[in-house]
Amino acid sequence: MDDTRARVRPYRPGDLADLYRICLLTGDSGQDATSLHQDPQLPGHIFAAPYGLFEPSLAFVAEDGAGVGGYIVGALDTRAFEKRLERDWWPGLRDRYPAPPADLPAGDRTPDQSLAQIIHHPWATPDELVARYPSHLHINLEPRLQANGYGSQLTSTLIAALRDRGSRGIHLYVTLANRRAAGFYRRFGFTELPAAGFRLFAMDLR
Numbered sequence: 692m693d694d695t696r697a698r699v700r701p702y703r704p705g706d707l708a709d710l711y712r713i714c715l716l717t718g719d720s721g722q723d724a725t726s727l728h729q730d731p732q733l734p735g736h737i738f739a740a741p742y743g744l745f746e747p748s749l750a751f752v753a754e755d756g757a758g759v760g761g762y763i764v765g766a767l768d769t770r771a772f773e774k775r776l777e778r779d780w781w782p783g784l785r786d787r788y789p790a791p792p793a794d795l796p797a798g799d800r801t802p803d804q805s806l807a808q809i810i811h812h813p814w815a816t817p818d819e820l821v822a823r824y825p826s827h828l829h830i831n832l833e834p835r836l837q838a839n840g841y842g843s844q845l846t847s848t849l850i851a852a853l854r855d856r857g858s859r860g861i862h863l864y865v866t867l868a869n870r871r872a873a874g875f876y877r878r879f880g881f882t883e884l885p886a887a888g889f890r891l892f893a894m895d896l897r
Contacts, residue, residue, distance in 0.1 A: 697760065697836055699844045702743055702750030709752065709759035710743050711735035717831040720868040727802040733788070737809055738829050739764060741780050746772065751848050753832065753841045761832035763845040767856055769821050776813065784810045816862075820884075824860035824893045826853050842875055850896065859897045865890040 711732055718724030718734040725731065742764030743750050753761035766772035790811040791804040800808065816827070828849055832842055853861060863881075865872045866889055873890050877883065881892035 697753045697755035697839075697841055699751055699753050699841070699848055702747050702752055702762070702764075704743075704747070706750075706752050706759055706762070707740060707743050710739040710750075710762055710764070713760070713762060713831050713833060714739040716833060720866045721831075721872055724802070728806075729801075729803055730788075733803055733806045736784055737806055739831075741776055742766065742829065745775055745779070749849060749852055751845055751852075753836055753845060755836070757835070760836040761830075761841055761845060763828060763830040763849045765826060765828040765849050765853065765861070767826050767853060767858055769816050769825055769827050769862075773813065773815065781810055781813060820862055820891075820893075823895075824862040826858040826861040826896075828861060828863050843879060846879060850894075854896050860893060860895050862891065862893040865892065 712735075714735040715725055715728065715731050716723050718738075719727060724734060728734065739762070746764070746766055749765040749767060751763050752759045788803075788807040788810055791800050791808055795804070797805070797808075828846075830842060830845055832845075850861065862884075863876070864886075865876065869890075873883075873892075876892040881894045884891045884893055
């Protein structure tokens with residue numbers, strides 16, 4: 692492999708540790724979140740690992756001579772994926788990570804407590820969103836692979852896979868602080884939809 696270039700390839704089970712690692716290194720609105728979490732696996736438990744485990748055919752990585760430095764993961768049917776997590780993923784994590792105290796204000800939670808809250812009370816995507824955009828994605832790249840076209844390659848690869856499987860639309864969320872990511876999605880052709888507390892992007896695939 693040319694050490695100066697990366698290639699996009701399908702996810703393999705041996706890449707799971709890389710999903711966890713990259714998710715942590717980009718978990719603070721695209722920046723390194725290592726210092727924020729006492730448990731470095733928590734971000735990956737929510738935003739990366741279950742996709743590699745439950746929808747590996749919709750997971751792709753960017754790999755160069757230094758190893759896997761980026762990934763994109765997706766779910767074909769968001770509602771079905773949420774049900775799968777409720778059945779096969781969240782229960783085990785709830786045993787490991789207690790919910791934050793009910794009387795603790797959201798603004799006073801630690802980063803780990805905020806993620807534990809998601810584990811105990813996962814987000815349910817609105818019906819009107821999944822009706823038109825049933826699929827969703829997460830993508831993260833380490834700094835060495837950013838601004839080199841790999842984000843576009845990964846996104847194009849996933850979109851092609853979703854179209855092949857009949858998806859009619861895809862959506863994703865971006866934190867308000869992650870302006871770089873928001874700019875990328877606009878340039879790629881996603882449409883920003885009205886949302887409160889975060890940015891919401893979507894694309895028709897038919």
